[in-house]
Amino acid sequence: xxxxSQKPSxxxxxxGTSLTIQCQVDSQVTMMFWYRQxxxxxxxxxxxxxxxxxxxxxxxxxxxxxPISRPNLTFSTLTVSNMSPEDSSIYLCSVRQGYYExxxxxxxxxxxx
Amino acid sequence: QKxxxxxxxxxxxxxxxxxxxxCTYSDRGSQSxxxxxxxxxxxxxxxxxxxxxxxxxxxxxTAQLNKASQYVSLLIRDSQPSDSATxxxxxxxxxxxxNxxxxxxxxxxxxx
Numbered sequence: 001x002x003x004x005s006q007k008p009s010x011x012x013x014x015x016g017t018s019l020t021i022q023c024q025v026d027s028q029v030t031m032m033f034w035y036r037q038x039x040x041x042x043x044x045x046x047x048x049x050x051x052x053x054x055x056x057x058x059x060x061x062x063x064x065x066x067p068i069s070r071p072n073l074t075f076s077t078l079t080v081s082n083m084s085p086e087d088s089s090i091y092l093c094s095v096r097q098g099y100y101e102x103x104x105x106x107x108x109x110x111x112x113x
Numbered sequence: 114q115k116x117x118x119x120x121x122x123x124x125x126x127x128x129x130x131x132x133x134x135x136c137t138y139s140d141r142g143s144q145s146x147x148x149x150x151x152x153x154x155x156x157x158x159x160x161x162x163x164x165x166x167x168x169x170x171x172x173x174x175t176a177q178l179n180k181a182s183q184y185v186s187l188l189i190r191d192s193q194p195s196d197s198a199t200x201x202x203x204x205x206x207x208x209x210x211x212n213x214x215x216x217x218x219x220x221x222x223x224x225x
Contacts, residue, residue, distance in 0.1 A: 031211050042217040100145040100205045104156040
């Protein structure tokens with residue numbers, strides 16, 4: 001499976017600021033996804049990062065709050081904008097390989113104060 | 114109705130026993146089914162995939178799929194304390210969505 005890295009691994013941010021999370025994959029992949037996992041909860045899909053076009057957002061998530069870039073087949077960023085304490089969560093990058101298998105990066109643990 | 118449902122547990126089994134984890138899904142057209150293991154503070158790790166009815170074995174793990182009953186399970190034989198984790202069931206849906214739908218997970222504790 002692909003090796004996926006994320007930066008930063010964790011951060012503590014102030015309310016109202018923005019944080020950009022990077023996801024790097026060691027091989028080219030077509031499908032990349034961004035998930036959120038709030039404490040004690042399962043995974044919620046934020047959006048599918050599409051290479052060369054706008055991301056596809058799930059219900060409840062909007063581009064102004066979570067802008068995503070996907071400049072090539074190995075890299076994507078997710079920005080969490082105008083943060084509030086409710087955005088405190090683990091953000092996970094994932095890639096699809098094979099027949100729907102998804103593999104996850106190590107995650108970014110975000111705390112908003 | 115949630116797309117994917119799991120018993121949240123916690124499920125406790127003694128070391129060496131068989132742990133049985135269950136999952137039901139709502140979309141009858143789903144074709145791909147996965148089990149992920151997530152240790153506390155870590156990201157999910159894919160441990161099993163299954164696509165057709167029946168059993169699929171990989172080491173101590175056996176995935177079982179029954180599409181007629183919309184049911185998928187994971188058996189862990191000879192459970193070890195290192196198996197203590199949350200197990201997430203994931204399903205793709207027939208609608209052609211590229212993503213997976215995840216259950217809320219079952220927390221498993223293996224007691225030495």
